[in-house]
Amino acid sequence: xxxxxxxxxxxxxxxxxxxxxxxxASQVPTVPVSRVMEVGPLFDARDRHPSRPSWSxxxxxxxxxxASNHAPLRRAYLTFPWTRFYExxxxxxxxxxxxxxxxEDGIFVGLFRAPEAQPLGQLQTAxxxxxxxxxxxxGFFRQALRVSSAPAFVRHLLWWxxxxxxxxxxxxxxxxxxxxxxxxxxxxxxxxxxxxxTTLTYGPISSTGQxxxxxxxxxxVLDGAYVARRLLDIENALxxxxxxxxxxxxxxxxxxxxxxxxxxxxxxxxxEE
Numbered sequence: 001x002x003x004x005x006x007x008x009x010x011x012x013x014x015x016x017x018x019x020x021x022x023x024x025a026s027q028v029p030t031v032p033v034s035r036v037m038e039v040g041p042l043f044d045a046r047d048r049h050p051s052r053p054s055w056s057x058x059x060x061x062x063x064x065x066x067a068s069n070h071a072p073l074r075r076a077y078l079t080f081p082w083t084r085f086y087e088x089x090x091x092x093x094x095x096x097x098x099x100x101x102x103x104e105d106g107i108f109v110g111l112f113r114a115p116e117a118q119p120l121g122q123l124q125t126a127x128x129x130x131x132x133x134x135x136x137x138x139g140f141f142r143q144a145l146r147v148s149s150a151p152a153f154v155r156h157l158l159w160w161x162x163x164x165x166x167x168x169x170x171x172x173x174x175x176x177x178x179x180x181x182x183x184x185x186x187x188x189x190x191x192x193x194x195x196x197x198t199t200l201t202y203g204p205i206s207s208t209g210q211x212x213x214x215x216x217x218x219x220x221v222l223d224g225a226y227v228a229r230r231l232l233d234i235e236n237a238l239x240x241x242x243x244x245x246x247x248x249x250x251x252x253x254x255x256x257x258x259x260x261x262x263x264x265x266x267x268x269x270x271x272e273e
């Protein structure tokens with residue numbers, strides 16, 4: 001009797017993207033710091049807001065607002081041609097999104113430039129664009145698939161040069177901070193890895209509004225006490241100006257109806273470069 005044999009499968013492009021990300025993230029000495037936050041005060045205002053922005057959008061903008069006042073959150077560690085820090089003038093969020101690709105789930109990254117300067121409704125429109133637009137119509141997704149289809153040595157050269165040579169290109173192509181969450185699935189990541197200086201994640205939000213929020217940071221750039229203080233600042237931003245904006249959107253609308261769901265829209269700062 002012959003034992004059944006397995007089969008050899010090609011690695012799809014989205015999985016190669018994750019393999020490359022893990023390869024370069026493993027070179028970053030990251031440490032997670034967490035804080036239990038109280039976001040219950042946002043429940044009613046969020047439900048009544050015209051666009052009912054996702055929690056990811058709320059956390060993204062809160063982080064970017066804090067980073068606008070704390071420049072170290074916008075810094076990156078570069079190694080070529082000499083070791084140095086680069087500080088970007090604004091935040092760019094790299095949000096991990098799950099999309100279907102060739103009958104399999106894959107991870108894609110949407111970029112949101114200067115979320116601190118955008119209305120919540122506009123950020124939600126950008127997120128909807130990334131989540132619902134066909135993959136081939138999103139320029140940044142097409143680029144990621146094209147790079148991930150190249151041989152490994154080409155991919156690694158492109159990743160390494162982008163992460164280490166030009167701080168401006170690093171921020172433009174990869175973002176200044178990452179955001180990923182399994183909270184909607186009832187789970188949380190214990191130690192998310194990323195080649196970026198900071199990555200924010202959060203777990204399930206309880207019925208009373210408690211949620212564990214975590215920032216994984218590059219210890220070459222930041223220290224734990226500094227990150228712990230910024231977590232408190234993010235909570236204050238959520239229950240302060242973010243909550244106020246939700247209430248203002250409920251009363252006056254946020255202009256979301258004026259935005260168009262199409263690639264390259266100049267009003268949508270989640271660009272596709």
